[in-house]
Amino acid sequence: MSLTYQNPVYEYARSPDQGAAQAVHHPVIVVGAGPIGMGAALDLGLHGVETLVLDDNNTVSVGSRAICFSKRALEVLDRLGCGERMVDKGVTWNVGKVFFRDELVTRFDLLPEPGHKMPAFINLQQYYLEEYMVERLNEFDNIELRWNNKVIAVDDSAEQTRVSVETPDGVYDMTCDWLIVADGANSDLRAMLGLESTGKVFEDRFLIADIVMKADFPPERWFNFDPSYHRGQSTLLHRQADNVWRLDFQLGWDKDPNEEKKPENIIPRVRAMLGDDVEFELEWASVYTFQCRRMPRFRKGSVLFTGDAAHQVSPFGARGANSGIQDTDNLAWKLKLVMDGKAPSRLLDSYCEERELAADENIMNSTRSTDFITPKSNTSRQFRDATLELSKRFDFARELTNSGRLSDTTVLNDSSLNSPDDGEFDSLLVAGAVMADAPVKGGSTDWLLNAFGNRFQVILYIDDIDAFERTTLDALRAMQDDAIPVETVVVYRSGESPAGIDALCDVKGMIAERYDARDGSAYLIRPDQHIAARMRAAGVDKIRQAVARATAQQ
């Protein structure tokens, strides 16, 4: 029972679908109202797609579970209308410290440069995110959320997929064109469809203890290798909202999870870590093992798999929920275009291509972290300890020290949706990268990213807006009326924005710097804020061709 949080109860309501003579049809059904399922629904809702979400429970996450939300996840959530609430409630942090045998060996700053709306990370209990998402969903007329609706059978053999749903009022059937599966790591839907997620099980156990305490430790991630109070293992300390602290203890494979979960066994571990004089109360505890695995393919016809249902990682690095949110960021706009007949169904294969690559990268990074944190052989432990010892004295060893490579975005630089560079660019913001944020002035926002998303857009960069020839802009503006509309956003370095041109000023010059943008440079931006193409001279034909490529029409 949580001391700081009361789970809301969302009442089950009988739907008219349940009494219908024939199975009622829905364009999109999402299974699972966790952060990923609700993210999918919100994104589709923004695109005007009617979406039904089914959840087998009637509340948000029980226990804090995912607590670390990355900059990119927050940017996506911001686009969906939940990001600012997350930051307001969460504990912002950028700094991580690593200790070896009680001695500080390295410190890292995950956001060393200013000029981003979102912090590197916030810590916030998963139930808050879910609560905010439920509230946000309720603002949409085209999204419906049904609680206590458990899918018990699925048939995808016909053109329309049929689901059977169990409720307190019995079972009813529905059909849909598209089924989005977001029912978590032990996905029932995946099993019902006869599909598997395969990979590696790690033979180790970890104890999570969330405690409530008033402490003045800074909001930093503290990772301890082989501390004196927990010899041979590792621990982690991290602050969440409401004075809740996440403690993580590596236990080893031989420990009995049921014994370790008992408060009388947890409390001495916490005391050993924090000292006898610290007052705390136990909020929530869990003993876990983990796997790194994924489905070979995230799509089966009109069924699309997202989040932990599609791929699972070790918790080191916060690559679970953060990558799941990026799945639906990638999927929603593609599904919308396919549903509208504006892009071929193979655009959805690019969802697989791009997010399977991201899953591989996340699995690789979290597996490497796991191997460093819990070495599997004498030799591996010797190299690990040598790295930590050398990191007291040498920079290179600090960089090699791997206490979790924290969630970052996968650069999709080999994606089939990218167009090759047109001209030379000296910036890692290549086609396939997520846009970098920067402060701007003008329009209705102070941040570049807030002006982008949900549609194709072109950044047209202008050095001096006073000397700007309107002919290029007028030509680009014609693309606003294309089948897949492309909006042009003028970004300028200096001068006064003339009347009639909606333009953003690169007030700090950070866009020029980060994107290597020069006068006349243009960047095609996908609805998920990824760069699809960049060119030194904007041209309507080039951009139209890049849009066709980014929507799998070529």
Added chain:
Amino acid sequence: MSDNNPLNSDYNFHEPGRTFFRAYRPGDDFYQHLIDAHRDLSDAQSQKLNARLILLMANHIGDLAVLREAIAAAADDLGED
């Protein structure tokens, strides 16, 4: 790396012609390669591999001033047996 300090102890993992989008990536690539090379070896085999590897790397570096400093740095603070 300064003149009177020939051993480069700055982070130096890289691969010509390859773009790394994350600073930690080339070092982690190396580290995994190293640990993988030891996977399924006995402790005696691992020691043999390490000895050979040190000799190969030492010859590649070649510069005795660097090697002397590397040996001294590695020998420092070995702790008690």
